[in-house]
Amino acid sequence: MKLTVVVLLSWLLLPAGLAWGQANEQEKPVFEHMIPNIEGKSMVAVVVSYPPGGKSTAHRHAASAFIYAYVLSGAIRSQVDDEPAKVYRVGEGFYETPGSHHKISENASNSEPASLLAVFVVDSKSKPLTIPDKK
Numbered sequence: 001m002k003l004t005v006v007v008l009l010s011w012l013l014l015p016a017g018l019a020w021g022q023a024n025e026q027e028k029p030v031f032e033h034m035i036p037n038i039e040g041k042s043m044v045a046v047v048v049s050y051p052p053g054g055k056s057t058a059h060r061h062a063a064s065a066f067i068y069a070y071v072l073s074g075a076i077r078s079q080v081d082d083e084p085a086k087v088y089r090v091g092e093g094f095y096e097t098p099g100s101h102h103k104i105s106e107n108a109s110n111s112e113p114a115s116l117l118a119v120f121v122v123d124s125k126s127k128p129l130t131i132p133d134k135k
Contacts, residue, residue, distance in 0.1 A: 025049065025056045025105075027130075030117075034124055044120040044129065047072070048105075051113055055106030058133040060099070062126035067096040067118055074114025079104035088116075 031045035048056070061067060069078070070093040079085035080100050087108045088094060096102060107114040120129060 025054055035121070040124055042120075042122055042124040044122060046118045046120070046129075047115055048118055049113065049115040050074070050076070050107035053107060053110040054114075055104075056102075058101070058103050059105075060101055060131050060133075061096065061120070062122050062129050062131075064098055064123035064126050065096070065129060066098055066121045067100075069094055069096070070117045070119070072115045072117055074112050075108035076114050076116050077104055077106050077108040078102070 026049045028047045028049070029044065030047055031043070033043055035041045035043055050056075069076075069088075071088045071090050073090060075087050075089045077085055077087050078094060080094070080096050080102055085104050086094075122129065
């Protein structure tokens with residue numbers, strides 16, 4: 001009887017656990033270099049990939065960060081500060097000014113993956129670059 005209950009519970013919970021684990025974005029740093037003509041500043045580029053239906057937690061970035069985001073594949077829904085949420089498609093981009101609150105950053109599709117290139121201009125000593133909201 002106990003084994004049947006464990007198997008049944010595992011079967012019921014497994015899809016939810018897999019969906020939760022796969023719903024998060026993956027970040028891959030692809031470039032980092034100090035900007036030679038702007039003392040104390042660096043440029044950092046990160047590819048952010050979302051599985052179908054994937055999303056990021058609402059977040060802020062390092063206080064000094066100016067960010068330009070460019071959609072590489074799929075479609076990304078984004079909302080920064082109190083601007084309306086908007087879907088950006090391949091070849092489109094948006095920016096975040098220092099101190100912005102990125103309320104929504106997610107794959108706009110539940111069936112196709114999506115990715116973007118985020119380029120930061122930031123104080124060289126600023127770490128971490130992304131600070132998730134506390135729940």
